[in-house]
Amino acid sequence: MNQNSNKLVIAISSRALFDLDESHKVFEGQGVEAYCKFQVEREDDPLLPGVAFNLVKKLLAINYYDKGDPKIEVILLSRNSSDTGLRIFNSIDHHQLNITRAAFTSGSSTHPYLSAFGAHLFLSADENDVRQALGAGDAAATILPSSKNKNSSTQVKIAFDGDSVIFSDEAEKIFQEKGLEAFQESEKNAAKKSLSGGPFKKFLAVLHQTQSELPVNQSPIRTALVTARSAPAHERAIRTLRDWKIRIDEVIFTGGMKKGPFLEAFGADIFFDDQHGHCDSARQFVATGHVPSGIKNKV
Secondary structure (H helix, E strand, O other): OOOOOOOEEEEEEHHHHEOOHHHHHHHHHHOHHHHHHHHHHOOOOOOOEOOOHHHHHHHHHHHHHOOOOOOEEEEEEEOOOHHHHHHHHHHHHHOOOOOOOEEEOOOOOOOOHHHHHOOOEEEEOOHHHHHHHHHOOOOEEEEOOOOOOOOOOOOEEEEEOOEOOOEOOHHHHHHHHHOHHHHHHHHHHOOOOOOOEOOOHHHHHHHHHHHHOOOOOOOOEEEEEEEOOOOOOHHHHHHHHHHHOOOOOEEEEOOOOOOHHHHHHHOOOEEEEOOHHHHHHHOOOOOEEEOOOOHHHOO
16 A cells, blocks of 8 residues: 555655756766765755745645644655765755655666655656656656746645646647647537546646645645636636546636746746746746646657
């Protein structure tokens, strides 16, 4: 039995959690040996927060908000060795993050450990690991460099794109192959037929379950669907979530407008989207995870 079955489990890479840009430049420019020496010599120097640090800190704080059993756990998955990983654990301790479980793989892919830890979401700076995780059926996103504005609210706000993220890419395929008019007509005709689930459906369901165990009026978690859809393609998205019995707190139909300003207005701590254009707009305002799935990300 999965010991984390009653928890929302987030797995995160060291480069998503902390600012390891300087270290990574040493690795790319001088090799593994120089990188190891660089990290060991600085293992008592705390790393600065990375793009997903604020999200992790706020998620872990929910365990103090609710005095019952911890509802959220964060796992560290790192390509570092245990030797170089000591600086990362020291940084975790310095920043007072309650992260106790980890896997250090010494350069090997980390995604095989997602299942063992029972993770529902994987955040990494390595797109290859993310693609492998998605291929195995796990929700995963590549954390992008972001001009992130810290949301001072203690509430965790998570925003999702719809097609190819929460939903499958079945509707997106029609849009890409036949254009907007055909897409709108197809979605209008299929308004009462639920979309298939995308790579983030399971994660969203667990997130919804976690929300349902917390006070509705003062919930520390708030979600939003921020989609390029507009009427008449709105109805199918709404009905699909209703059929899934999954609650989304806010739904924003942008009708193709840039998503960044809407995400800033929502105050998102992180946003997930499959399209680079939307991610580029979003990351000017909020922490952003690219989900390399669906027709737009075929390689």
